[in-house]
Amino acid sequence: MKKYLFIVALFCLGASANAQSITFYDLTNLTNLSEGQARTYLVLGRVFKHQYIEEKNGMQIEHFRTISPSVAEQTVTIGESKTLGNGAVLRSVTYTTRSPKHMLNLIAQTRGSHLILKFQGADADNNIYVFDNDFYHVKMYISTTENKGSVVIEQKEYVPY
Template sequence: MKKYLFMLPVMLLVSLSMYGQSTKFSDLIYFTGLSNGEVYNNLLQGTTFRQDYSVNVNGRELEYFKNITGKPNTEKIMVGDYTKLYDGSVLRTVNYTSTDPQHILNMISQAKRFGLEMKFHGADEANNIYLFDSSFYHVSIYLRRDQTSGLVEIKQKEYLGLE
């Protein structure tokens, strides 16, 4: 009985120091279909991210969000980059960066579970590179070879359906 009483506080202390990833791959996919204002509202309702800053680049309002829970400032999300098509529709891009390599590894496994097909896995001088593809999205994941940070870039693709 004494050893159980000892283990309970130890387990509580360990669980207090644990933290999780602030967002999931499916959330990032969801953000590609939203405007900047809608992403802003979603992230603020979740209370794990807050807006860091926004900047206007070539007429596009890029908004940067950083996490405020767990290990603050380890995760960032950038929205606002897009490609405008000839018919006026917009294909959005969402970038997620993390200084925790485990978060990037989690994103790789979540992308596989999401049903995306891995088209390429390789490396260059600085990064391990993972490219995933589906009919609707192109996903590039870069994990620094020195395990210091990583990037997930999700781009919407133009869907050419038959009418």
């Protein structure tokens, strides 16, 4: 009996060591937060640490990376935005990972979130998935040449019918 309990404990530890640090719902929620709120959300979760700030087209782009060395490298980039004429800000979040398994999990979560798969295809370097609804435009790339993938989530301007 002790042997089985030990095996179950080892399995649970192994599963948590390869756990994905962020879900699709977390990524979409980050687009709805201001840069300060998103930074706090990522850092207070004690999964990501702030890496550096990049100045790009007058915007401050912030880069975050996973803290744990036992987890496949994952990064989140926030700060890219577009200001509309009415003052509303549309934000983008980019997530990258060194684990194709994490990308497949995100694709499954996206399909379960009622976003519509608009395109599925491939180019020379990536398998490409594009999802869309009234609020978000999501592009997912899984590299065919390296063990990596990325997700770009962009807020859309909501125009009621």
